[in-house]
Amino acid sequence: MKKILDIALGLVTSIGGFLDIGSVITAMQAGAAFRFQLIWVIALGTICVVFLVEMAGRLPAVSKHTIVDAMRERFGFPFYAIVMVLMTIVSLLVLVAEIGGVGLALQISTSVGYKWWAIPVALFIWLVIWKGTFGLIENGTSVLGLVTLAFIVAAFKLHPEWGSVAHGLIPSRPGKDSSGYWFIAVSIMGASISPYLMYFYSSGAVEDKWDKSYLGVNRIIAGFGMSFGGLLSMAVLIVSALVFFPRGIQVDNIDQAALALTTALPRWGFLLLALALGISCMGAAFEIALSIAYFFAQGFGWNWTENKTPREESRFSLVYTLVIVAATIPLLLGVDPLKVTVISMALTAAVLPIALIPFLLIMNDREYLGEFTNGWLSNSVVIVVLLICFALSVVSIPLEFMAG
Amino acid sequence: MPPRCRAIVFAALLTGCSGSDPARQVQSAHSWTATAILIGERWLNHSVRDGYSIDALKNASEELTKLAKTLQESMRDSSREKRSSITIPIQNGALHARQMASEVQSTNSPAFSVQLDSLRAAGRQLDRAAPREAQ
Numbered sequence: 001m002k003k004i005l006d007i008a009l010g011l012v013t014s015i016g017g018f019l020d021i022g023s024v025i026t027a028m029q030a031g032a033a034f035r036f037q038l039i040w041v042i043a044l045g046t047i048c049v050v051f052l053v054e055m056a057g058r059l060p061a062v063s064k065h066t067i068v069d070a071m072r073e074r075f076g077f078p079f080y081a082i083v084m085v086l087m088t089i090v091s092l093l094v095l096v097a098e099i100g101g102v103g104l105a106l107q108i109s110t111s112v113g114y115k116w117w118a119i120p121v122a123l124f125i126w127l128v129i130w131k132g133t134f135g136l137i138e139n140g141t142s143v144l145g146l147v148t149l150a151f152i153v154a155a156f157k158l159h160p161e162w163g164s165v166a167h168g169l170i171p172s173r174p175g176k177d178s179s180g181y182w183f184i185a186v187s188i189m190g191a192s193i194s195p196y197l198m199y200f201y202s203s204g205a206v207e208d209k210w211d212k213s214y215l216g217v218n219r220i221i222a223g224f225g226m227s228f229g230g231l232l233s234m235a236v237l238i239v240s241a242l243v244f245f246p247r248g249i250q251v252d253n254i255d256q257a258a259l260a261l262t263t264a265l266p267r268w269g270f271l272l273l274a275l276a277l278g279i280s281c282m283g284a285a286f287e288i289a290l291s292i293a294y295f296f297a298q299g300f301g302w303n304w305t306e307n308k309t310p311r312e313e314s315r316f317s318l319v320y321t322l323v324i325v326a327a328t329i330p331l332l333l334g335v336d337p338l339k340v341t342v343i344s345m346a347l348t349a350a351v352l353p354i355a356l357i358p359f360l361l362i363m364n365d366r367e368y369l370g371e372f373t374n375g376w377l378s379n380s381v382v383i384v385v386l387l388i389c390f391a392l393s394v395v396s397i398p399l400e401f402m403a404g
Numbered sequence: 405m406p407p408r409c410r411a412i413v414f415a416a417l418l419t420g421c422s423g424s425d426p427a428r429q430v431q432s433a434h435s436w437t438a439t440a441i442l443i444g445e446r447w448l449n450h451s452v453r454d455g456y457s458i459d460a461l462k463n464a465s466e467e468l469t470k471l472a473k474t475l476q477e478s479m480r481d482s483s484r485e486k487r488s489s490i491t492i493p494i495q496n497g498a499l500h501a502r503q504m505a506s507e508v509q510s511t512n513s514p515a516f517s518v519q520l521d522s523l524r525a526a527g528r529q530l531d532r533a534a535p536r537e538a539q
Contacts, residue, residue: 108453108456109453109456110455111453111455111456111458111459247438247441247442248431248434248435248438248536249435249438249439249442250431250432250435252435253439253463253467255439255443255456255459255460255463255464256435256439258452258456258460259439259442259443259446259452262446262451262452266446266449266450266451267451269451270446270451270452270453270456
């Protein structure tokens, strides 16, 4: 019975917690600029994330190590320190975008600018992490995050030509703006395969005391939950392709994104979009702030668990406190959350190999996994996708930067 | 690219560089005009809040004004006629979007509809002068 409840909660978490500002905005930009042509990137990212999340759960269930524990032990602290610094920088940028995303959702709902919301939102996030438990943070926001299912309803209500949608699953070259096309492709990859998600999931498996009996649960959550999450991202793209593309609207401002659901759901679409954006960014902000604290605490061997009081793990609590403060400052200075989103997603894709290839090596190490090491399929899928990501980011990021 | 230049480009992106390519600026003008039209349509059928509509229409108007000015500068090698055929509809669009924001404030739907029609006309004029990129 407990396993069934775990599966149900895991699926809700994967679905309700899948979207964040990165996946919403990159999918909207893709649909608005290239109609259904970039759906294949979401599909590719989702397949890769299914394998990676399954690995991130299997490692702690079998070896009782989180990814960070194993990486530090296997490669030594100096190597882990490089990964930690890179991951912290990129995750911090994503956190700026997520806190800004909550602010933008509040801005369109209240007409009070996102800058004014930065401090209240940051304080709320900090307070929930300070007072809350892992279960509350993980499950609470995910249940609320089910509001993002509105995108699926809207996609069906807009009656897309499903043949054209399916055609988008086949990779194709753009007819216009190649640098923009590949840059959005890279950003979608970065949004789909967020490395912090793997680190958070593996820490969560230790928090929830997973053992080998959870391998099946893990497989179901990773397979079904993440796949359904990928469908949600595709729904965002489809809605954008049907609302914005025919009108020639580019999504580079929240005022444009805010209109996405108003065609399919004229009465509630505006409110649902604000709720979906606000809740999904809030959930992601909790996860990122905690993930960075996990990087440090597990890396330096401090006490860490979200289930104890801050007094019992003061250094862990200090890290997430400082991280939330650091992420709030750029927003107070007027940095545009949507621009940070696009840049941070592309940078995430660029650092994926550094963040995930050591993880892949651990997943093939019998000392940690015994008979549960990776098979050829999971290794091949992840390596191929990471190489594609890296190659695309090396080419498209400078091109897009130069194009302004 | 040397690290210093990369840092400058990165900072420019974060603070809102909209690209120096006139073609991208025209695309952006099409996009903001279409955005203002969609906001107008949604306001008329009560799908969006008044506060949002006012802010978003004012924002669209500001963006269009900025784009018209930037295009005047970046198209200085084009003939005056060609330049005006593009920048005038953008300036008119900015004006109508600003007017629409005022009409929302005074909840004057008939006057709002008149401005919305004028904005649509400005959009069509811009389409004729600089057709949208092939989709």
